[in-house]
Amino acid sequence: MSTQVPDQTDDESSASEAETAPAAQQRRMEKKRQRAAEAEETRQTEEAEAALAETETYHLKVFRYDPEIEGKKEPRFDDFHVPYHKGMTVLDALMYARDTYDSSLTFRHSCRQAICGSDAMFVNGRQRLCCKTQLSDLEEPVRIEPLPHQEVVKDLVVDMEHFYDQMEAVEPYFQTNDLPEGELEEQRQSRENREKVKMSTRCIWCGACMSSCNIAAGDNQYLGPAAINKAYRFTMDEREGEDMKQHRLEILEQEHGVWRCQTQFSCTNVCPKDIPLTEHIQELKREAVKSNLKFW
Amino acid sequence: MSQSYNRGLIEDFGRWREFSAGMWAWVFHKFTGWVLVGYLFTHIAVLSTALQSPEAYTTTIQSLESLLVVRILEVGLLSVAVFHILNGVRLLFIDLGVGLESQDKSFYASLVLTGAIAIASVPTFLAGVFG
Ligand code: HEM
Ligand code: SF4
Numbered sequence: 299m300s301t302q303v304p305d306q307t308d309d310e311s312s313a314s315e316a317e318t319a320p321a322a323q324q325r326r327m328e329k330k331r332q333r334a335a336e337a338e339e340t341r342q343t344e345e346a347e348a349a350l351a352e353t354e355t356y357h358l359k360v361f362r363y364d365p366e367i368e369g370k371k372e373p374r375f376d377d378f379h380v381p382y383h384k385g386m387t388v389l390d391a392l393m394y395a396r397d398t399y400d401s402s403l404t405f406r407h408s409c410r411q412a413i414c415g416s417d418a419m420f421v422n423g424r425q426r427l428c429c430k431t432q433l434s435d436l437e438e439p440v441r442i443e444p445l446p447h448q449e450v451v452k453d454l455v456v457d458m459e460h461f462y463d464q465m466e467a468v469e470p471y472f473q474t475n476d477l478p479e480g481e482l483e484e485q486r487q488s489r490e491n492r493e494k495v496k497m498s499t500r501c502i503w504c505g506a507c508m509s510s511c512n513i514a515a516g517d518n519q520y521l522g523p524a525a526i527n528k529a530y531r532f533t534m535d536e537r538e539g540e541d542m543k544q545h546r547l548e549i550l551e552q553e554h555g556v557w558r559c560q561t562q563f564s565c566t567n568v569c570p571k572d573i574p575l576t577e578h579i580q581e582l583k584r585e586a587v588k589s590n591l592k593f594w
Numbered sequence: 595m596s597q598s599y600n601r602g603l604i605e606d607f608g609r610w611r612e613f614s615a616g617m618w619a620w621v622f623h624k625f626t627g628w629v630l631v632g633y634l635f636t637h638i639a640v641l642s643t644a645l646q647s648p649e650a651y652t653t654t655i656q657s658l659e660s661l662l663v664v665r666i667l668e669v670g671l672l673s674v675a676v677f678h679i680l681n682g683v684r685l686l687f688i689d690l691g692v693g694l695e696s697q698d699k700s701f702y703a704s705l706v707l708t709g710a711i712a713i714a715s716v717p718t719f720l721a722g723v724f725g
């Protein structure tokens with residue numbers, strides 16, 4: 299601004315009559331421009347405010363907790379009013395709240411397209427993937443909490459260690475001693491077999507299913523739906539061979555394996571990848587029975 | 595992570611309003627199963643009065659059946675048994691991998707059928723108690 303305003307005293311003392319006219323003119327123009335800029339600025343802020351008042355906002359109630367800061371140790375809920383735009387997801391709203399209102403709001407996210415599995419949360423009483431949940435599908439206020447049955451580290455971040463341990467416990471990788479003849483020969487899977495395991499391969503390790511399962515909540519050693527589904531993916535893979543199938547069933551039919559499932563369907567209801575978890579668990583139960591009972 | 599906040603188990607049943615069909619089916623099945631076990635003991639207690647004398651048994655049964663509460667409890671017992679059997683059959687189908695996609699509908703069907711049978715039984719169970 300200062301560079302635009304000419305030095306008045308300097309102008310008046312040194313300028314001649316002939317020179318004063320354009321200088322005064324210039325000054326008036328300068329003032330006018332300045333006023334116009336100011337008016338434009340107020341108009342813009344007013345418009346923005348009006349727009350904000352006009353646009354729909356969504357009311358979020360977000361769980362907050364931080365054990366490392368005195369005064370945040372007591373869990374509480376914070377309210378955020380986030381301006382809505384068409385197609386806005388719960389994750390978008392959380393990011394807006396964090397970027398605009400409170401940069402200390404902590405939650406995991408990465409891909410924003412239901413691939414990485416990092417933003418499963420408890421939204422309006424249900425485990426949901428925030429980036430896959432439209433705000434318009436939810437009733438207000440939208441209550442966002444960390445996944446139940448996992449320890450809360452901070453705000454919406456839970457400790458996933460136990461979930462990962464259970465996933466590891468079922469040996470979630472392809473293994474076989476049924477190797478093809480030639481060294482460079484491919485291990486081909488039939489189309490039918492691929493079709494059978496197709497849904498089970500879609501898991502993104504979000505932990506929603508485990509969190510929704512009240513058996514897993516009561517029995518910490520229970521493998522849980524995701525791990526059993528992972529085991530299904532390999533148990534049903536014909537390329538692994540009979541020996542490996544037996545080995546996998548031995549893991550699954552342990553005390554805290556498939557038999558803990560009480561067919562409540564909670565996991566199947568919440569899985570963001572629509573994996574028929576209960577169906578897979580039930581099928582493995584039958585496989586376990588079949589491999590142990592031989593009447594023929 | 596110096597310490598973490600565990601919200602505990604108790605919240606689970608505090609969330610009963612959010613339970614889905616499958617969860618309710620489970621809760622009701624456990625409940626009705628244990629009510630049936632409880633009834634089994636009552637049933638044995640009443641029947642064993644016949645060990646004293648046929649008359650003792652007759653008077654016990656007569657005095658029990660003259661009470662309105664007992665008649666109402668009988669309707670309740672029937673409902674509990676019917677639900678347990680219907681949902682039990684539903685669970686057997688689920689174990690066989692049949693109709694898993696309509697597990698919620700089969701639960702509602704069990705409920706409706708139980709209700710209908712319980713209502714239909716009311717005249718039989720309450721007959722004579724007001725006389
Ligand atoms: C035709 C009659 C019946 C059928 C079809 C039936 C079916 C079932 C089934 C399938 C289950 C397993 C539920 C699960 O998978 O979690 C079950 C559980 C149970 N039933 Fe029955 N049942 C019948 C009669 C009875 C009777 C007469 C009693 C009582 C004396 C009873 C007491 C129980 C109990 C206590 C449980 C729960 C066990 C547990 O905690 O897992 N049932 N029933
Ligand atoms: S099975 Fe579904 S709910 Fe469970 S971890 Fe995998 S994607 Fe998430």
Ligand code: FES
Pocket residue numbers: 407408409410411412413414415416417418427428429430
């Ligand atoms: S952010 Fe990756 S799954 Fe939602």
